[in-house]
Amino acid sequence: MSDWTWDYNPSAEYLTDGLPPGVIAEVERLATELAALGADSVRVGRPLDREGGLREFDILNGRGFISFLAVPRHECVYVCNITFYG
Template sequence: MSWRWEYDPSEEHVIGGAPPAFVAEVEKKADEVVRAAAAFYVDGIGYQGMSPAGECVDVPGGFFVCIVIPRHECVYIHQVNYL
């Protein structure tokens, strides 16, 4: 398994209707969060600690809320706000 990110519950629900340039910024930053999580949680699926708290990530034009689940090797994006 390799680290990834995804919209939860779906792309349409989380970011549907946002301008394409903003979506690109969110997805670019999500890639950065994934790289950081992969470096921090090297053991990934074997991780035994508690999952980290959700975090708010700023991007140009807004922000998104995500949570890292090391055992899934995934960053789930739950909410996106375009300002």
């Protein structure tokens, strides 16, 4: 287990406004899992050919995705965007 945390960037209100509660719960579950990976979270999701930078990870069997930024210096995973197709 790592000491990493996760947070919404810019804010939870901005990113989750209008999303169903189940989608928010899934995003928060995945963010917790990514934070548990610690420094390895810079290699999860797309793009597959490099690590670091803004990454994407599918949610709910391809019905959407999250964009996140893993910042080793802050020991934090920031959820930057949530796209849900419904």
